[in-house]
Amino acid sequence: xxxxxxxxxxxxxxxxAFLTINCTYTATGYPxxxxxxQYPGEGLQLLLKATKADDKGSNKGFEATYRKETTSFxxxxxxxxVSDSAVYFCALRRxxxxxxxxxxxxxxxxxxxxxx
Amino acid sequence: EAQVTQNPRYLITVTGKKLTVTCSxxxxxxxxxxxRQDPGLGLRQIYYSMNVEVTDKGDVPxxxxxxxxxxxxxxLILESPSPNQTSLYFCASSTLGGxxxxxxxxxxxxxx
Numbered sequence: 001x002x003x004x005x006x007x008x009x010x011x012x013x014x015x016x017a018f019l020t021i022n023c024t025y026t027a028t029g030y031p032x033x034x035x036x037x038q039y040p041g042e043g044l045q046l047l048l049k050a051t052k053a054d055d056k057g058s059n060k061g062f063e064a065t066y067r068k069e070t071t072s073f074x075x076x077x078x079x080x081x082v083s084d085s086a087v088y089f090c091a092l093r094r095x096x097x098x099x100x101x102x103x104x105x106x107x108x109x110x111x112x113x114x115x116x
Numbered sequence: 117e118a119q120v121t122q123n124p125r126y127l128i129t130v131t132g133k134k135l136t137v138t139c140s141x142x143x144x145x146x147x148x149x150x151x152r153q154d155p156g157l158g159l160r161q162i163y164y165s166m167n168v169e170v171t172d173k174g175d176v177p178x179x180x181x182x183x184x185x186x187x188x189x190x191x192l193i194l195e196s197p198s199p200n201q202t203s204l205y206f207c208a209s210s211t212l213g214g215x216x217x218x219x220x221x222x223x224x225x226x227x228x
Contacts, residue, residue, distance in 0.1 A: 004158075032215060043120070043206060043219035044159075051215060089158065101166075102147050102210065103174060104217060106158035 002027040006090045006107035013080055013114055021075040021110050023064075023090035031092040033057075033066050033073040034104065038087040047075075047088070082114045118143050122207050122220035129197055129227055137192045137223050139207030146212045148190040149174065150182065153204040153222075162205075165190055166212065197227040 007022040025031065032051045036044040048057030053068035062077045073090060090107040120141045129135055141148065149164035151174075161174030165184040179201055181193040190209075194201060207220040 036219075041221075043221040044208075045219070046216050049215055101161075101164055101172065101174070102212070102217075103149060103161045103164060104151075104159070104208075106151075106160075108156055108158040 002031070002092060002094055002105040004090050004092055004105055004107035006088075007110050008108075009087075009110040009112070011110060011112045013112070015082055015114055015116050016079045017114075019075070019077040019080045019084075019112070021088055021090075021112070023073045023075065023107060025071050025073065025090075025092050027092055027094055027105075029094060030068075031094045033064070034091045034093070035062070035064055035073070035075050036089040036091060036106075038089065038109070040086070044089065080112075080114050082116055085112055085114050087111045118218065120207055120209055120218050120220040122205075122223050124223060125221060126224050127226070129225070131198055131227055132196050135194050135197060135225075137194075137205060137207075137225070139190045139192065139220060140188050141190075141207075141209040141218070142188065143209060143211075143218065144187065145209035145214075145218075146187070147214075148184070148207065148209045150180070150190070150192050151206045151208065152176065153206060159206065162192070197225075199227050201225065202227050 003026045035047040037047045048059040050057040050066035056065045091104045150162040151159040163182040165171040205223045208217045210217040
């Protein structure tokens with residue numbers, strides 16, 4: 001079945017450091033890929049997405065490129081801020097027919113803490 | 117404001133006492149689903165619904181029920197909660213075929 005493997009946490013970085021959170025996936029067909037972020041006490045918010053190979057999703061300084069050859073979707077940011085402290089989830093949604101389950105398959109999450 | 121609203125946010129209950137967690141969305145989305153979040157396991161789907169009166173099991177449906185009598189509401193029912201259902205629960209909604217799912221703020225349930 002579908003699965004997502006992401007970097008174990010927690011990750012602690014200093015402000016302005018470069019961030020990479022690794023994510024690889026296993027799925028049949030051509031899934032859509034997502035990064036969700038969960039700030040303390042809140043629900044999940046979509047951070048960025050990519051729906052086909054070689055697409056680059058970007059938002060709030062974060063980027064991730066859909067690499068089909070390596071089945072990866074690594075999250076990067078050039079200079080992190082304290083406000084980026086959160087839990088980050090990589091997820092996929094398989095390409096579906098009109099009447100299929102549109103569930104998201106999530107990785108286990110990576111807790112990121114940025115220290116001033 | 118577009119949102120998914122869950123209630124309650126926090127709940128402590130005893131084993132075997134029936135409870136309902138409500139979920140409501142104001143975006144006229146067809147697709148709704150419930151997930152539970154557990155440490156080291158990420159989020160796993162419990163049940164989903166593709167429209168009114170159309171529901172089906174996700175990956176971990178045992179011990180849960182749902183209903184979809186109205187498009188906006190998708191309650192999660194635990195008929196006889198057990199301690200292994202202690203978890204953080206999220207409701208989500210989206211348009212069919214849409215690329216973004218909207219999540220509620222979560223319900224932290226503790227069963228003692």
